[in-house]
Amino acid sequence: MSMMRAVLATGPPARALRMGERPIPLPLRPGELLVRVKAVALNPTDWRNIPLAQEGCGIGCDFAGVVEERGPQLRGTAPAQGDRVAGFVHGNLYKHQGAFAEYVRTPADLVWSVPPNVPFTAAASIGGIGGSTAAQVVFMKLGLPMPKPGVHTGSESTSGPKPGFVVWSGASSVGQYASQLARLAGHNVLVTASPENFDYLKSLGVSAVFDYRDPDAPAQIRATAEREGGPGVVCGLDAVSAEGSTLKAIETFGPRGGHLITLLPVNVTGARQDVKVESTVVYTVLGDAFRLWNKQFDANVADREAISRWYRVCGELVGKGDLRPNRLRVLPGGLPGIEAGLELLKSGTLSAEKVVLEI
Incomplete structure (x- = not known):
């Protein structure tokens, strides 16, 4: 059995991390890829969930790398051996999984093609939890139109006044x-941030920035x-939650109310009733059942199909500069x-930066 280096959970009682080895995740199941990891991005969930991980569980979610092997039953449209790809997995949960390793196993429909002009470090920051959560919020939860391959969207395709979209904590990874x-979906984007990040966020195309x-x-x-x-304002995201x-x-919404997404469950008893507040969990897009916050989440086929559609256009937007990565540390x-x-x-x-490492 071939082994690889990986970051692993120690489990109780220390509930910490250690460098170790675990088997390269082979053989591949139908429809899967083996990716040689070239870069990873770090998320708060990576350290927050370490106390929940059992001994030997793989750690980490976001990765970018090169396809090493293809599993059976893959069609010609799937990434080929040697292709550059990025995505994320549900880290801190399984002994056979975790992005902080030399290799990662992933379904072929849950990665996107990384253009040659995009570094692996930037791709890991986009195509992992940050960018995927944003796509889930904007396209799946709020129902804004998803860009289509080869079709430009945004202000150039929208005439007249635009509906407002608020982002509380616009400098966060998901917020960016x-x-x-x-903006690509044709909304007037208004965000909060620290003053030192105002100019940077305006460079991303937001309409206005306010001191939180x-x-x-x-x-x-x-x-x-x-x-x-x-x-x-008719919809938006609270990235602090x-x-x-x-x-x-909620106070930013206009007279017609609207729909606000949070990244964690939040008690808003007594708030405006015309603003629907709903939390989201990005792991549903992976299409597998899991347990989080003492709640069971069933396999979500619709979310997986939606994120797969997003991944088919994501690389094009990134390659053209229509979707820019976080500032990288x-x-x-x-x-x-x-x-x-x-x-x-x-x-x-850290402020308005994403931590990444080359592997």
Whole structure:
């Protein structure tokens, strides 16, 4: 049995990480790919779920790399051996899975083709949890139109006043991607952030940025959106997903109300009834059943089909610069450097940056 290096969970009682080895995930099942990992991106979920992982579980979700082998029953449209791809897996849950390794096994319909002008580090930051969550929020939960291959969307295809889309925490990884996707879908995007990130977020195409610390920010967002002549804010994302941030995001909505997505379940009892608040979990797009937050999630075929459609257009948008990656903080050290990267994430000192490592 061939082995590979990987970052593994120690399990109880330490509930930490260790460098180790586990079998290369072969043989492949029908429809699967074996990807040689070239870069990984780090997410808060990677360190938050370490205490839940059993001994020997693979860690990490986001990866980009090169197709090493193809499983049986793959059609010609699937990535070929040697193709550059990116995606994510459900890390911290299985002993045979986890992106923080030399190889990862993935269904062929759950990766996207990385253009040659896009570095693996950038691809890992896009095609992992951050970009996939944004696609789930914008296209699946809120129902905005998904771009089609070869078809440009956004402001150039939308005439008249645009509906408003709010992102609370626009500088977060998911916030940056959701802002860009909402703009591509023809919405007027208004976000909150720290002042030092205002110019950067405007470079991504958002219409206006507001200081999240300003107590008047919700009223300012609402007034700005309604001055555009449209219906004001009608949908959006709270990328912080705490009670206080969600209540503030709700205050930005126009007179017709709308639909707000959170990344964690939030109690908003007593808030406006004309704003629907709904949480989302990105792992449903992988199409497998799982358990999280003491709740059982059934296999979701519709979400998997939707993310597969998104992946078919994602690479084109990235290659043309219509969807830009997060600003990257590239750390040294390869797989052994991941633990330091997770500690950096936990420190809370990063702002508008995504931690990535080359493997």
